[in-house]
Amino acid sequence: YDDRDGFIWMDGKLVNWRDANVHVLTHAMHYASAVFEGERCYNGKIFKSRAHSERLRKSGELLDMELPWSVDEIEAAKDAVLKANNLTDAYVRALAWRGAGEDMGVAAKRNPIRMAVAVWSWGNYYGDAKFKGAKLDIAKWKRPSPDTTPHAAKAAGLYMICTMSKHAAEAKGCSDAMMFDYRGYVAEATGANIFFVKDGQVHTPIPDAILNGITRQTVIGMLEGMGIPVVERRIEASELESFEQCFLTGTAAEVTPVGQIGDYNFEVGALCKQVSLDYEKLVRA
Ligand code: PMP
Numbered sequence: 001y002d003d004r005d006g007f008i009w010m011d012g013k014l015v016n017w018r019d020a021n022v023h024v025l026t027h028a029m030h031y032a033s034a035v036f037e038g039e040r041c042y043n044g045k046i047f048k049s050r051a052h053s054e055r056l057r058k059s060g061e062l063l064d065m066e067l068p069w070s071v072d073e074i075e076a077a078k079d080a081v082l083k084a085n086n087l088t089d090a091y092v093r094a095l096a097w098r099g100a101g102e103d104m105g106v107a108a109k110r111n112p113i114r115m116a117v118a119v120w121s122w123g124n125y126y127g128d129a130k131f132k133g134a135k136l137d138i139a140k141w142k143r144p145s146p147d148t149t150p151h152a153a154k155a156a157g158l159y160m161i162c163t164m165s166k167h168a169a170e171a172k173g174c175s176d177a178m179m180f181d182y183r184g185y186v187a188e189a190t191g192a193n194i195f196f197v198k199d200g201q202v203h204t205p206i207p208d209a210i211l212n213g214i215t216r217q218t219v220i221g222m223l224e225g226m227g228i229p230v231v232e233r234r235i236e237a238s239e240l241e242s243f244e245q246c247f248l249t250g251t252a253a254e255v256t257p258v259g260q261i262g263d264y265n266f267e268v269g270a271l272c273k274q275v276s277l278d279y280e281k282l283v284r285a
Contacts, residue, residue, distance in 0.1 A: 009116060037056045060113070134248065206234065
């Protein structure tokens with residue numbers, strides 16, 4: 001991704017794609033002091049753009065990093081970089097991090113908080129699993145407890161176990177991994193929230209150790225609008241075999257049906273397909 005034409009917004013300026021570099025002594029590279037957003041622009045409009053900008057600032061606060069850019073300025077940055085790259089349908093990656101500076105230790109209050117926004121075309125996150133149903137591995141890594149990490153932050157450090165889990169899953173021919181939380185309850189995939197269907201009801205984990213995704217909240221609203229009850233509750237591993245359908249939600253994943261988790265199979269059923277189509281309509285409306 002580093003060697004190509006285009007522009008990246010960096011600390012208030014549009015720079016050439018190839019010049020959007022940082023120093024090796026960047027604090028974030030050593031201590032994971034970075035937060036980010038994944039967003040999608042459809043027909044020239046970023047879906048829930050402000051909610052993403054607000055979450056980016058909030059994630060920063062949770063990591064004791066006050067972003068030097070307001071929500072309005074972040075919104076303007078995203079617009080500018082989409083225009084500069086001439087993209088109307090794109091994935092948007094906003095990133096804020098503690099840079100290199102006076103301090104090289106764990107504490108680095110004097111180092112600048114930096115920010116970048118990059119945009120590029122990104123199709124279906126799970127490829128044709130979007131239609132066939134994704135195959136998920138069961139991760140050996142657990143989502144940590146809320147007194148171990150700030151689970152509501154979309155923070156780079158939380159993705160270390162996600163990358164390891166997803167690599168292990170892909171080595172087994174799976175698209176992603178489902179993770180349990182520190183208590184052993186069903187949590188989420190490595191970059192998406194999870195939902196199950198049973199007897200006309202939808203069940204999804206309480207977001208008390210996971211990211212309460214913007215897509216998750218949107219889909220819960222959609223389901224409620226369809227008159228389908230959504231139950232947020234603790235879901236045990238032993239319940240997996242009793243669910244009829246399963247799907248993932250996320251900005252990149254959108255709504256992707258799941259066909260298999262470990263040894264359990266799910267139908268790519270009518271509700272999964274309906275929610276997936278309705279979400280597609282909503283984001284383009
Ligand atoms: N959980 C994790 C771990 C994620 O990385 C993401 C993607 N941001 C989600 C859930 C879904 O969040 P959203 O719907 O806000 O993209």
